[in-house]
Amino acid sequence: MRYLFALAVGAVTFWSFTVPDAIGFQYPELARIFLWHFPCPMIATVLLFMGAWFSYRYNVTKDLTWDIRAVASMEICYLFCILTMLTGILFSQAQWGAWWQNDPRQTSFLLVLLIYAAYFALRGALSDEQRRATNSAVYALAALLPVLFLIFVFPRLPQIQSFHPSDSVMSGKIKGQYAYAVTSICAIFTVLTVWIYRMRVTAGLLEYASENTQNGYLDSDGGDSADSRVVRPVRIPRES
């Protein structure tokens, strides 16, 4: 499967370089970064909602496995936010002649990055794992409202003028081979995201299970001590 996926990534990458230039850009021949830029914020937004949902589930159940899922979502979301910014900056330089335009859409996404940087700073400052999970879950939920404003409302306010289009898909401006290439890259990124997410959650659950083991789940009572060389099987919860 991995080789198939690698082949698909190679094919789509090659296709992204050979797709005919799209019309509607100021410099169509320099607009191909758009193909890789477009899926990033969409995936980041989905992961953001997932992180908020898992944070809510943790608050309700106090089960640390939900916190592991929330952190995994947030970490990958952050990665895609950084990719969005980087590809957006490249596009901005190629099309509009400046790395940073103070464009409202650029600025709003930078604020989203800052909000989630604060999330990780909060996690790093709390040593107790239950408190860390609780406080970061509450912050993720509290941050949802300003993040929704920044992503969906702010760029569309009447007093905001932005270079960044907000209706490329809905108005049908992306069509033909460009649309197929964007869709393929979206699919590739989705598969990659799911793969990385599952690996990250599995690693987190293994870490959680090993910490619980070291904290004495296999401790025996005094006087009836088990042989320290005996290893009992440990049930590792799987990601469903």
Next chain:
Amino acid sequence: MNRRIRAVLRKELKSEMRAKNGLVTTILFSIFTVVTIAMATYDQPLSPQIASGLLSVALLFAAIVALPRTMLLEEEQGTGDLLRLVAEPQDVFWGKAIYNLGLMLTTGLVLSVLFLGFTGTPLAIPWLYCLCLLGSCCAFTGAVTLCGALVAQASNRTALVGVLSVPLLLPLTFLAVSGLRVAFDMKGGFNVMNGVIAGVGLVCYGFASLAGGPYLFSAVWKR
């Protein structure tokens, strides 16, 4: 307001009246900020956009300086556990949020008077100015009170509260700038409706953060 919320509020007011640290800090901060702005602009008349931006930023940093203290002091003085024993989380949140709202409104009033006096910025639409100021104070109060609770038991909590609060409050600062620039605009260059939308948005955000705050606070404020 039930008697437990009143008790927490009375405790905050009595603590403040004893030392007056919070009030003195915010008033001095307001004075220093406005004097700095007046010096930095060489007493030149400020455009509505610049004036609204400077005032909103000053309000933002005044909120971050003044508001988290109510939560941080409980942990620093070791009285947090006592409060957990005698009061419900929602009552603690409302008591502290009402106190913080009063402090923020006082700060906003002092900052407004000083800013308008020192910079000579005229007010075109006073009611819109009051609406934006009230909305900003409510919105900042809800968010920063919660952030104070989140970092109260963290290491480097004083610095961390700013790191947590500023990104959450920046969208509100944008709304405040949008509303205040219309309120300062004597020449009618900005659409009044956009200013009203921004002001109403601030008030709604304030209500949302104060309404949702107790539930989020309950998860954080535990034994």
